[in-house]
Amino acid sequence: MTLLPEFADYLELRSKMNIPLPWESSIEEFRKLTLPNPKFIGIPEEIHSVEHRVISGPTSYLPIRIYRPNAKPNLPVMVYFHGGGWVIGNMDGFEPTVRSLSNKGNFVVVQVQYQKAPERPFPIPFDDCYRTLEWVVQNASTLGIDGSRIGVGGDSAGGNLAAAVALKARDTGLVELAFQMLIYPCTGNDGNLPSAINYKEGFGLTSKMMRWYEDQYAQKEEFRSHPYAFPAYSKDLKGVAPAVLAIAEYDTLADDGKVFAEYLKRDGVNTIFKEFKGAIHGFNALAGVAPKYAQETQEFLAKSVNDLMGR
Secondary structure: OOOOHHHHHHHHHHHHHOOOOHHHOOHHHHHHHOOOOHHHHOOOOOOOEEEEEEEEOOOOEEEEEEEEOOOOOOEEEEEEEOOOOOOOOOOHHHHHHHHHHHHHHOOEEEEEOOOOOOOOOOOHHHHHHHHHHHHHHHOHHHHOEEEEEEEEEEEOHHHHHHHHHHHHHHHHOOOOOOEEEEEOOOOOOOOOOHHHHHOOOOOOOOHHHHHHHHHHHOOOHHHOOOOOOOHHHOOOOOOOOOEEEEEEEEOOOHHHHHHHHHHHHHOOOOEEEEEEEEEEOOHHHOOOOOHHHHHHHHHHHHHHHHHHOOO
16 A cells, blocks of 8 residues: 555655754754644543652652543553653653543553653663553552553554563563553564665654664663563563554564564464554554544554453
C-alpha cells in the first residue's frame, strides 16, 4: 500500500519546519523544539477523571497520571510508557492517546514521567518504569483496580520499556501481567534489518536517528545486548505476558516489531500482531494528522487488550 496522503502531507510539513537533527543542537534545545504540538497530536477527549500524583522512584520522585473512564471499581489497568527515544517526550504528548485508549477499552491507565537519557541512561528510565508497575501492584486495593488484570503498554521507546518491564515482571514474579501492548517498539538495535535499510530516511524517524537514540540510552557496551535494555536479546520469552504488537508499514523499526512478535510466538506467548498499512512511525500519537486512522488504531488496540484479558 502507498503512503497515506495525510502522512505524506505531514512529512512534507515537518521537512519545511527545518527542525535540527538531535545531534545538531543541545539536548535542552532539541527537547524544546520537539514539545507536543496539538496540531499533530490532536485534542484530548473528555474522560471521567485524571488524577495527578507523585510517587517515589529508585533515584527520583516520579510524576504519574491516573486516567479513569468511569467511576466503576475493579477495572483493569494499563501502566503506560510514552515514546521519545528515551530522550524526549512527556506525558502531555500522549494525553490524547491514553485518554482514547482508556475510554475505548474501559480500563484505567496510569502514565508515568520517567527520567531521560543521556543525563539518566539505562537502567534509570527502565527502573523508573518497573517501579511504577511495582507501585500499582502494591496499591491495587487503594486504587480500586483489579489486581488480577494489570498490564503494560507503550509507543516506540515506550514499547521497548513495556516489553522490558514485562520481562522483568516474569523474572521476579512480581505479578502475572494480563497483557503487554507494544506499538512500533524498539526491541533490538540491529541496523541491518530490512526495514532499517529500506526506510532509513524520508519517513520521519530515520535509521541514523534511531542509532543516535540507542547510543544515548545504552551508554555502556555491556548494555547493548542486555535484555532489559533491548528485549529482543532475551534468550527465552516463555511466560511473559500475552501481547498485542502493532507496527507501521513505512517505519525503520517495522522489523524490530515483526521479529519480536515472531520470538514471542516461538516461545508460546499468545500474540496478536498487526501491520498498519500506509502508516509511518508515530501514527498512533498523530490523531491531529490522521484522526480517523488514529481512532481505528486505538479501537483495535483497546479491543485486542480486552480480548487478551478475556473481556
